[in-house]
Amino acid sequence: MSYGKIHISVCRTDILLEINFKTMAKYILNRNKQDSPNGENYEVHNEENCVRLPLQDNRINLGYFYNCKDAMTAAISKFSKSKSDIDGCFWCCNFCHKE
Ligand SMILES: [Zn+2]
Numbered sequence: 438m439s440y441g442k443i444h445i446s447v448c449r450t451d452i453l454l455e456i457n458f459k460t461m462a463k464y465i466l467n468r469n470k471q472d473s474p475n476g477e478n479y480e481v482h483n484e485e486n487c488v489r490l491p492l493q494d495n496r497i498n499l500g501y502f503y504n505c506k507d508a509m510t511a512a513i514s515k516f517s518k519s520k521s522d523i524d525g526c527f528w529c530c531n532f533c534h535k536e
Pocket residue numbers: 481482483487488489490526527528529530
């Protein structure tokens with residue numbers, strides 16, 4: 438009886454992990470600053486769906502996030518950048534794109 442219960446809970450965990458994996462995306466930060474009307478800034482990209490990704494050598498791995506906002510927060514704290522130095526990519530993180 439108890440074995441059956443254990444088995445069911447393991448299966449549910451597997452399903453949850455699969456859903457989390459599918460909804461999270463890998464984000465990267467461009468090592469080089471990009472021009473913008475209000476000065477240069479580092480852009481955050483979704484590596485899985487962006488059509489304007491920087492070259493492989495210029496990508497800094499930020500990790501997996503549910504949205505560009507979380508990825509930008511991580512980039513700011515991880516690299517001690519000021520908020521105005523980080524911007525979302527126009528193409529893949531338009532929701533976070535400021536300038
Ligand atoms: Zn992008």
